[in-house]
Amino acid sequence: MGTKERRQREFEARERLFLDTARTLIRDEGILALQMARLARACDYATGTLYQHFSSKEDLLVALATRRLEEHAQYFCQAATWQASTRERMFALTVADYRFARRHPGYSRLLQFAFTEVVWDGASEARRRALQDALQPPARAVRQIVQEAIDTGDLPDHGQDAGALMLGPWGLCTGIQSMIQTRGLLEGLGIPEPGQQLFRHSQFLLNGLGWQPLMNPVDDKALSRLVRRIENEVLANIGTAADNGMEP
Amino acid sequence: MGTKERRQREFEARERLFLDTARTLIRDEGILALQMARLARACDYATGTLYQHFSSKEDLLVALATRRLEEHAQYFCQAATWQASTRERMFALTVADYRFARRHPGYSRLLQFAFTEVVWDGASEARRRALQDALQPPARAVRQIVQEAIDTGDLPDHGQDAGALMLGPWGLCTGIQSMIQTRGLLEGLGIPEPGQQLFRHSQFLLNGLGWQPLMNPVDDKALSRLVRRIENEVLANIGTAADNGMEP
DNA sequence: TCTATTATTGAATACAATTCATTTTTTGAA
DNA sequence: TTCAAAAAATGAATTGTATTCAATAATAGA
Numbered sequence: 001m002g003t004k005e006r007r008q009r010e011f012e013a014r015e016r017l018f019l020d021t022a023r024t025l026i027r028d029e030g031i032l033a034l035q036m037a038r039l040a041r042a043c044d045y046a047t048g049t050l051y052q053h054f055s056s057k058e059d060l061l062v063a064l065a066t067r068r069l070e071e072h073a074q075y076f077c078q079a080a081t082w083q084a085s086t087r088e089r090m091f092a093l094t095v096a097d098y099r100f101a102r103r104h105p106g107y108s109r110l111l112q113f114a115f116t117e118v119v120w121d122g123a124s125e126a127r128r129r130a131l132q133d134a135l136q137p138p139a140r141a142v143r144q145i146v147q148e149a150i151d152t153g154d155l156p157d158h159g160q161d162a163g164a165l166m167l168g169p170w171g172l173c174t175g176i177q178s179m180i181q182t183r184g185l186l187e188g189l190g191i192p193e194p195g196q197q198l199f200r201h202s203q204f205l206l207n208g209l210g211w212q213p214l215m216n217p218v219d220d221k222a223l224s225r226l227v228r229r230i231e232n233e234v235l236a237n238i239g240t241a242a243d244n245g246m247e248p
Numbered sequence: 249m250g251t252k253e254r255r256q257r258e259f260e261a262r263e264r265l266f267l268d269t270a271r272t273l274i275r276d277e278g279i280l281a282l283q284m285a286r287l288a289r290a291c292d293y294a295t296g297t298l299y300q301h302f303s304s305k306e307d308l309l310v311a312l313a314t315r316r317l318e319e320h321a322q323y324f325c326q327a328a329t330w331q332a333s334t335r336e337r338m339f340a341l342t343v344a345d346y347r348f349a350r351r352h353p354g355y356s357r358l359l360q361f362a363f364t365e366v367v368w369d370g371a372s373e374a375r376r377r378a379l380q381d382a383l384q385p386p387a388r389a390v391r392q393i394v395q396e397a398i399d400t401g402d403l404p405d406h407g408q409d410a411g412a413l414m415l416g417p418w419g420l421c422t423g424i425q426s427m428i429q430t431r432g433l434l435e436g437l438g439i440p441e442p443g444q445q446l447f448r449h450s451q452f453l454l455n456g457l458g459w460q461p462l463m464n465p466v467d468d469k470a471l472s473r474l475v476r477r478i479e480n481e482v483l484a485n486i487g488t489a490a491d492n493g494m495e496p
Numbered sequence: 497t498c499t500a501t502t503a504t505t506g507a508a509t510a511c512a513a514t515t516c517a518t519t520t521t522t523t524g525a526a
Numbered sequence: 527t528t529c530a531a532a533a534a535a536t537g538a539a540t541t542g543t544a545t546t547c548a549a550t551a552a553t554a555g556a
Contacts, residue, residue: 003522003523007522030365031365031366032365032366032369032370035511035512035513036512036513036514037512037513037537040537045535045536046535046536046537047513047514047515047536047537047538048514048515048516048534048535048536048537049534049535049536051513051514051515052534052535056513056514057512057513057514109364109365112363112364112365113364113365113366115360115426115429115430115433116357116360116361116364117278117279117280117357117360117361117429118279118280118361120430120431121280121431122280128432129436132432132433132436132437135436135437136437139437158465158466159466160448160466161439163437163438163439164439164440164441164445164448167424167427167434167439167442167445167449168420168424168445168448168449168452168453170423171419171420171423171424171427171446171449172416172419172420172423172449172453173423174423174426174427175418175419175420175421175422175423175424175426176415176416176419176423178363178422178423178426179415179419179422181363181365182363182368183368183369184376184380185363185380186415188377188380188383189380189383189384189387189411190411191409191411191412191415192412194415197412197415197416198419200408200412200416201415201416201419201420201453203456204416204453204456204457205416205420205449205452205453205456206456207455207456208451208452208453208454208455208456208457209452209456217406218406218407218408251553251554255503255553283542283543283544284543284544284545285506285543285544288506293504293505294504294505294506295505295506295507295544295545295546296503296504296505296506296545296546296547297503297504297505299544299545299546300503300504304544304545305543305544305545
């Protein structure tokens with residue numbers, strides 16, 4: 001009876017195999033070296049079979065970015081449900097994102113690449129939507145923090161939608177991170193310790209939003225203490241055991 | 249005597265021709281459609297001659313991004329020397345960047361693409377350095393504003409380097425802009441008017457930095473008035489006459 | 497004027513993504 | 527169980543382009 005369902009399941013399993021193998025290949029040899037034929041061969045399938053799943057190489061890259069985003073989202077949601085003040089939780093998202101990017105530099109570069117016109121427009125509509133869908137859970141988690149902060153009075157009600165309010169911290173985070181990714185860029189501008197700056201500016205922005213309790217972002221001691229606390233209480237189990245991410 | 253110099257000049261003129269033509273081709277047909285052989289032909293040169301200038305297609309793209317950055321920098325420096333408070337000038341940079349990106353969407357996507365691992369690492373060291381150099385003048389202009397703000401007391405001296413302080417506003421700006429670039433991304437998350445949000449969050453961040461005079465970022469009237477004033481007084485001459493940019 | 501040097505050329509090469517005619521496997525009716 | 531039709535898998539051929547390089551042309555300097 002369920003023969004159709006079985007085929008469906010097998011098809012999905014094979015897609016996972018392709019994506020997992022692609023991840024390994026990219027980790028070992030870089031995005032540039034990824035070849036469709038080699039990937040298919042490495043999975044003991046023909047090239048054409050790979051194209052049953054992905055309409056193009058770009059399509060595959062967006063799918064890969066999506067898969068990793070889903071994993072990332074777990075840590076993200078974990079940070080969102082941490083037992084701490086709304087402001088600390090909001091900041092924890094920035095720390096989680098930063099740590100995740102440091103731990104999986106290949107993945108972060110892939111995400112950056114996926115959002116590029118060339119790749120994004122080269123992927124199928126379905127894949128683009130899938131990536132959008134993968135963004136929903138973390139987006140919901142963040143909205144929830146923002147909403148709770150407004151409800152408890154930690155964050156003044158600016159009359160803005162929660163989604164709009166999260167755009168700032170999120171944009172700041174990805175903007176600075178993508179500069180960090182670009183080899184030599186910040187060094188060339190004489191800007192040291194960009195990670196520290198990211199944390200500091202996130203705090204400046206939260207202060208600007210009037211998010212209580214305010215914090216002094218240039219108190220390096222306190223900031224480091226907070227970051228370490230987040231790493232211990234929220235991110236401790238990142239990068240252990242089953243984690244076979246994209247780190248070099 | 250100066251035959252060597254003349255050749256040098258001719259070589260540089262030809263490089264400009266290649267870049268200008270590439271810009272036109274990209275404007276008309278997109279980055280994807282740019283072909284080295286077609287570009288060479290369009291300039292009445294052989295393919296090999298193009299490779300005397302650019303070691304690879306990526307090399308060309310970084311060179312192109314650099315050229316546009318240099319033009320962008322002019323408006324940028326103009327904003328920096330505007331007769332207004334340090335805070336207004338700092339904010340004007342964000343507005344200038346945003347307007348430039350809206351006016352030249354192809355260029356902005358190109359810059360985003362250029363900073364991607366695949367392109368950045370595919371370009372020659374010389375080209376990468378050239379792009380870095382093109383970044384210096386605007387960076388200096390921004391540092392100058394920050395320094396003046398500290399000196400006049402508009403901005404509390406946080407004990408931070410001016411370069412470090414500008415990273416926040418800059419990162420926020422590029423981060424949100426690159427989300428705007430990605431077709432459908434913010435719509436999918438239900439975040440409307442991203443341009444407005446960018447301006448608003450820039451102001452939130454400046455408030456957070458304690459940059460005087462503070463402003464209420466959710467006073468849409470006042471914010472719009474300021475943006476319009478910047479457009480009139482600083483950006484009025486963008487997009488006129490000789491401007492043959494990348495707009496569609 | 498002539499040779500050596502340098503620059504230009506574009507056809508040939510190389511490399512990978514993608515396609516598609518062929519083969520293999522699966523399905524479900526007889 | 528058999529078999530024809532349908533579906534899926536295959537990988538060699540096709541295609542599209544970036545890049546190279548042997549041949550040719552232009553230039554410089556003796």
